[in-house]
Amino acid sequence: MNLDWPGCRNARDLGGLPTADGSAIRPRALLRSGHHAGLTPDGIAGVRAAGVSRVVDLRRDTERDARPSPFAGDPGYVHASVLLDVITYEYPDDSYGPLLDHNQQRVAAAFRAIAEAPPGAVLVHCHGGRDRTGVLVALALGVAGVAPDVIAEDYALTADSPAATMRNTLDHLDDAYGGVHAYLRRIGITEDEIDAVRTRLREPAYLAETRDGYDRFAAEYAGLFGDAGARHVWERAMLAGFAELVRAEPGPVLEVGSGIGTITAYLKGLGLDVSGIDLSPEMVAIARRDHPSITFGTGTMTALAHPDATLAAVVAWYSIIHLPDEEVSAALTEFRRVLRPGGYAFLAFQVGDEARHVRDITFHRRRPGQVAGMLREAGFELCLESVRAPDQEGLAEHLPQAYLLARLPRPTEPQEL
Template sequence: MNEDTWLSDTRSSYDRVAASYADQLRETLAGNPFLREALALFADEVHTVGGGPVADLGCGPGHVTAHLHELGVDAFGIDLSPVMIDVARRDHPDLRFEVGSMTDLNLADASITALLSFWSLIHVPDDAIPTVFGQFRRVLRPGGPLLLGFHIGDESQLKTQGYGGHPMKVYIHRRQPEQVAAWLHDAGLNVEARLSLDRDTPHPKALLFARRPRPGVSEAGA
């Protein structure tokens, strides 16, 4: 599958389900104390490095962006789906949301204090991950933290329907934390901590905390 195909399929799929998706996700953080604690730790790391703009990549309807804002983080959201961004702007009119792709971020080099990507890497094929992680490293300031959330597994599955019964055409790529950590390593990002969630359920998840090294600190990809 070429880049144009999977990007266009993902964009159009989430355009169709945006409203239903937002309705289903609205209370997810309230019911998950472990995710809230992970986000609180991430916010603390942002404050520790001096604050500044934080990008929520694949932000969807903006509920995580808004939660980070409540934690005192200057967060803004980027999503591939224009309709999803419309929903985020509707639900959170005081926050900044932009249409964009993780494969080619419209952000200046070293312009972002920290990055968050929750459950959005699941649609990125393996051969595009190095490009995406290269973009993450490029836009992160030295010393900037990164928090990734993704589904654990070893398979890819085509999703043809979801979120209100609307048609979709997206692949769900489940990966082992070791593989994602290796890709981060190759991109020059240092993994600092790992957390597994819902390990004994049909849909286990993982969180990885990483960082772009400061000058003079050994880089993972060096």
């Protein structure tokens, strides 16, 4: 996906590239671009809004000094030149094999900068975002399981970059070293470092399962629940109270896991400036069709495409039910990042201890106290914890339903201990 960063060439997100085993590269995990010296203020803001935790600058020392990076003072900035100022070996126009052969320790340092990056997006760049960037990105995508032809096709999205050049490079790694993995081991990269890059880049299996399940179920789901809205009197009461709180200090609201958009539309009817994201493109398509006045997009709640501290509220209405336990805390931390001080997180989920598998989708039940503890650990203070009995009539529910409303403290307010 191309990124609109004014003043920067060739910027794109590698998210969505398929792996050979049916997974994919997760969005906002690995980004690539040209140099950043020409970024406008809006461009710099765009990079920061992408959740970049590490910038890996592959330029020579002279290039860096001539065009300093606006991120050079950031703790996440790493300068890892893969070339000397003067190249002392011959290299062809149709392969980067000699670059990989003659700069092994420099390539290792650049790869290690990805492996050791803190949580967040890694942005790799050189001068034009083609040659050195293309090589390092190819190594990272290779260990993540992206097929060579797909890597070469992505490389070719850059102007004047024939896919054959990257294909020849990968063939050289096969012939001379036994492949990407063997090359990295040869130059000193450990298995732990390779695993760290693979884990960082690959989409977790639960995301693919949930997306595929809802894509198949979307049309039927819309027929069953398309006009449901807020289905229960207590839900309507709590959503109305939530909307009143947000309207007191208006701001944008995001529903994560918005599905076909019924709750998003209900909140808009309560006067909120609300949009939605969902993992399933088919669910998003139905939401856009049925609610054309509301903005819906695809995305995941653990990597929101929103700048820090910009939202008044995040609503997760029966959507954390698809997250494994270890991912819930990551999602709540992401909610904290995008919420402004005093912003709200509103969660709904079924109460229980087990996980169920229905239509090839996993549904996790949780105890309210468990989720409340996760909210507190993420820096929230609890405003509301409510559990209602199952509705034995219209919906024939079998489990209690939990609702938690939490708020970020303002800077002058002490956090709960």
